[in-house]
Amino acid sequence: CLPGWALFQGSCYLFSSTNGTWQVARNNCLAQGADLVVISEQTEQGYLVHRGGSVRYWIGLTDQEREGDWRWVDDTPLTLTFWNRWEPNNLFSPTPEGKGEAENCAQLLETGLWNDEPCGFSYTWICE
Secondary structure, eight states: OOTTOEEETTEEEEEOSSOBOHHHHHHHHHHTTOOBOOOOSHHHHHHHHHHHOSOOEEEEEEOSSSTTOOEETTOOOOOSOOBOTTOSOOTTOOOTTSOSOOOOEEEEOTTSOEEEEOTTSOBEEEEO
16 A cells, blocks of 8 residues: 555555545545545444544445435445434435535444435545
8 A cells, every 4th residue: 555545454545634525535536546435344344433533534425326326436336334323314405495405425424324415515535
């Protein structure tokens, strides 16, 4: 792994120290020859939670293409999930008056569970 990246089970991870929207986060990862993290195993989820500490991170999961159809950035099927209770809930979905923003991007919470959040909000992220 490059300096500043962490090695776990054959993958390299970068925990960003700056905040950005989901797209800014993804572009940053892509510019470094990586992408937002795809969580495919319980052990990987556990590592990210332990290593991540008490910060919220964007992960590579989104339903921007089709509402409710959550997909990883590498197109692997979403089989293993760690959604927080009642999530994904699309809570900030647009109202009839056009207010609000759909929650189409996933984040890893401080608790180690996932939440759907508007993609335009600003958080740190994890590249893999």
